[in-house]
Amino acid sequence: MVNAMTEFILPSNARSLNLRYRSPDKRLESWVQCLWSVGGAISLTDPQTEKFYPDAGASLSIKLARSRPVVTLCFNTTTLIDTLDTTVPCLGIRFRAAGAHSLLGLSPEAFTDIECHLDNELVPLGLVPVVERLYSLDAQQGLNLLETWLLHRLEHQPPLNGRITRIVQAIGALHLPPQEIGATLGLTRRTLERQLKREVGVTPGQLVAYARLDRARHALLSTTLPLTDIALHCGYYDQAHFTHAFQSLTYETPAAYRKRKLSQIYKA
Structure with a gap:
């Protein structure tokens, strides 16, 4: 069973953001809502502002800045208004509620409603070489690489506490x-x-x-x-x-x- 909150409502300025998104491999559907990328191909003079609504999910974002990559994580429990710089390519993973904890072992306590940089966490997650490779790939190839990384973790490190994932899915269905x-x-x-x-x-x-x-x-x-x-x-x-x-x-x-x-x- 997949979380009832499944359909992705596109932002109104998706074209200006050069937004690409796709559903994950079926093996990841219980924990991941979608993989996405913005920016990179279209250079705009004005930053793009977007509203993000709460669902208890989490967003892992990788900004491919020229100086060094910026990897952040945010658990979304309130409506957030963010300004997106479309001149910097950014790729990410949108986790369902409990998904980031189950797949990555990251607790929401330190990441709620603020973008926290993942520095010390990158090495044990095996994300450092993945981020480095993203610079040489286009957006679609980058999303494929991120999905491969998640599938590798799923295979070698079983998700934590499947019971909580089932509870979250059941609550989201609003039946009981x-x-x-x-x-x-x-x-x-x-x-x-x-x-x-x-x-x-x-x-x-x-x-x-x-x-x-x-x-x-x-x-x-x-x-x-x-x-x-x-x-x-x-x-x-x-x-x-x-x-x-x-x-x-x-x-x-x-x-x-x-x-x-x-x-x-x-x-x-």
Whole structure:
């Protein structure tokens, strides 16, 4: 079973960013949402600003600056606004919730909502020679190399705590309350909260909120349903609850989000 938060909503300025992305090998799908690259081929005078929404996933980014590569990791638990320099090629891996911990053994505690440089961590991850090779490859070849690196880790270092991955996936599907899901696996509520906080960086309630937000964002863009219907479809009590929860995470109302994104799509 794959996390319910699977569909990738492209940023409105994907063409300007020279964005490339693709789904991972099926063997990686439980932990990796996509591999991506931006910049490099198109030189723009103005930096590109983009909004990134919370899902408890993590982004591993490799900026191929001329002086030296910059490798960072960020666990996303709040909406972030980032300015992207398209003149510097950048490749990355978008991990699902629990994916970076399971595959790389990295704890979210030190990487939540800020881009932290991976320096001492690169050697044990086997990432140093991979990053060095990226300079001689084009974007597609680079993404293939990153995927090969992940598959090698998957084969030689089995993922950590598969039970937490299954719990995260089940919570994202929004079929049962987190406590019921944990109970079926023999976890008390306190144990479930403690393990999720340590390995995913969020609480069960936050995972539910992110899953509802993701489902709502897709419904706002892919349907003409009124907000009341979307609210009920996504598990909110009513439209007022939906608006408050959506705005607290994204800093804009569902109606404003729909209007902004659809206008960007039509302009493109």
